[in-house]
Amino acid sequence: MSEPATIELSEEQQALKAAAAEAAQAILGATLKEDDEAERFRKEYFHALGEAGLCGIPVPESYGGLGLGYREYAVVLEEIAKVSASYAVCVAVSGLPSVILSTMGTEAQKERWLPGLAAGELLGAFALSEPGAGSDAASLRATAVRDGDDYVLNGTKFWITHGGYADLYVVMARTGGPGPKGISAFLVPGDTPGLSFGKKEEKMGMRASPTVEVILEDCRVPAENLILGEGQGFTVAMSALDSGRITIGAVSVGLCQASLEAAARYATERKQFGRAIIDFQGVGFMLADMACRTEAARLLVHKAAALRDAGLPYSDIAAMAKCVATDAAMAVTTDGVQCLGGYGYTREYPLERYMRDAKVMQIVEGTNQVQRLVIARSLKRRYGRD
Numbered sequence: 001m002s003e004p005a006t007i008e009l010s011e012e013q014q015a016l017k018a019a020a021a022e023a024a025q026a027i028l029g030a031t032l033k034e035d036d037e038a039e040r041f042r043k044e045y046f047h048a049l050g051e052a053g054l055c056g057i058p059v060p061e062s063y064g065g066l067g068l069g070y071r072e073y074a075v076v077l078e079e080i081a082k083v084s085a086s087y088a089v090c091v092a093v094s095g096l097p098s099v100i101l102s103t104m105g106t107e108a109q110k111e112r113w114l115p116g117l118a119a120g121e122l123l124g125a126f127a128l129s130e131p132g133a134g135s136d137a138a139s140l141r142a143t144a145v146r147d148g149d150d151y152v153l154n155g156t157k158f159w160i161t162h163g164g165y166a167d168l169y170v171v172m173a174r175t176g177g178p179g180p181k182g183i184s185a186f187l188v189p190g191d192t193p194g195l196s197f198g199k200k201e202e203k204m205g206m207r208a209s210p211t212v213e214v215i216l217e218d219c220r221v222p223a224e225n226l227i228l229g230e231g232q233g234f235t236v237a238m239s240a241l242d243s244g245r246i247t248i249g250a251v252s253v254g255l256c257q258a259s260l261e262a263a264a265r266y267a268t269e270r271k272q273f274g275r276a277i278i279d280f281q282g283v284g285f286m287l288a289d290m291a292c293r294t295e296a297a298r299l300l301v302h303k304a305a306a307l308r309d310a311g312l313p314y315s316d317i318a319a320m321a322k323c324v325a326t327d328a329a330m331a332v333t334t335d336g337v338q339c340l341g342g343y344g345y346t347r348e349y350p351l352e353r354y355m356r357d358a359k360v361m362q363i364v365e366g367t368n369q370v371q372r373l374v375i376a377r378s379l380k381r382r383y384g385r386d
């Protein structure tokens with residue numbers, strides 16, 4: 001059966017989509033269920049995605065990337081997520097240090113790290129959250145104190161994707177007083193003495209993606225590892241998360257599409273009362289709503305990506321795309337399970353994994369309540385009278 005017609009992707013983007021789909025299936029397909037059950041992350045799979053050219057999509061060509069835009073990045077992440085949301089998030093999270101370095105790094109920082117990250121040889125991580133600082137990230141307490149030509153970092157970071165596996169951590173720590181202006185961002189190589197790893201979270205979903213406590217104890221990095229300058233760390237983090245909202249949106253669209261396809265196939269084959277269950281309005285309309293939500297989410301993600309690619313303001317739309325796409329993923333994956341009845345609830349089919357994986361999309365990189373705060377603040381700025 002033919003795929004639905006598309007006018008929103010160029011021929012090159014469609015070719016990239018097909019290549020990403022094929023590579024993701026070949027690299028990740030075989031051990032999905034086993035790794036989900038064992039909560040196993042395989043760093044070699046990330047390297048293989050890099051060899052397939054999928055880890056440096058928006059990194060400039062001069063630093064080893066493909067030099068493409070966020071629309072292409074969204075296309076690729078959607079295809080990886082259709083196979084494994086854990087590895088789509090892996091590519092997206094490793095992409096946060098890349099986007100930070102591409103847009104805000106010094107020449108030396110870019111040359112040192114970007115080619116390895118873009119090739120998927122080096123795995124990146126982003127360490128902002130702490131036990132007491134989640135949504136209120138500006139209240140973080142990790143410290144960085146200048147000592148000669150170095151900074152010495154101390155503190156605990158929580159929920160860090162790739163903790164213990166990453167080759168490079170972008171760590172936000174306090175160099176000044178309270179609030180966002182006292183925060184700075186540092187490049188911390190994974191083998192830095194004083195960097196260690198605590199509890200690995202046992203999670204509902206995203207079980208092939210490691211989420212780990214990161215401990216900094218007199219962790220010394222050279223002053224040239226500071227990004228942008230002292231006091232710029234919150235700006236660095238928020239700017240990366242603006243881009244991250246597009247990528248989490250794209251991963252969520254992948255979850256929607258995978259659920260829709262699996263549920264529609266099943267509903268066409270499964271017969272009850274002598275008819276395919278898709279022919280019952282209750283099921284057919286549920287699938288229709290799943291398709292509507294998926295298409296709408298994809299268009300909003302691509303709008304945010306297109307604005308970013310055009311160099312236009314995209315923060316608000318990225319927040320909307322993150323909200324809409326992740327809420328769509330939760331609704332669509334839940335309905336996907338419903339379409340399969342009892343089988344949807346078993347691990348024989350992937351629908352229950354999609355549903356478990358979707359839940360965290362509403363939480364990471366700014367909860368959907370926080371996205372709504374961002375959108376509401378922007379509405380107040382735009383339409384407020386004073």
Ligand SMILES: Cc1cc2nc3c(=O)[nH]c(=O)nc-3n(C[C@H](O)[C@H](O)[C@H](O)COP(=O)(O)OP(=O)(O)OC[C@H]3O[C@@H](n4cnc5c(N)ncnc54)[C@H](O)[C@@H]3O)c2cc1C
Binds near residue numbers: 134158364373
């Ligand atoms: C699987 C996973 C991977 C993660 N990976 C990373 C990572 O790689 N790096 C990293 O730095 N962090 C990471 N995080 C952390 C993630 O960003 C935080 O969990 C998230 O920001 C929410 O923080 P919190 O969990 O402390 O919840 P809280 O901030 O305590 O929020 C709890 C609830 O209160 C709501 N809430 C809070 N403040 C407000 C408000 N002002 N208005 C309305 N509602 C509000 C929230 O929306 C939420 O529903 C990860 C988390 C998970 C679960």
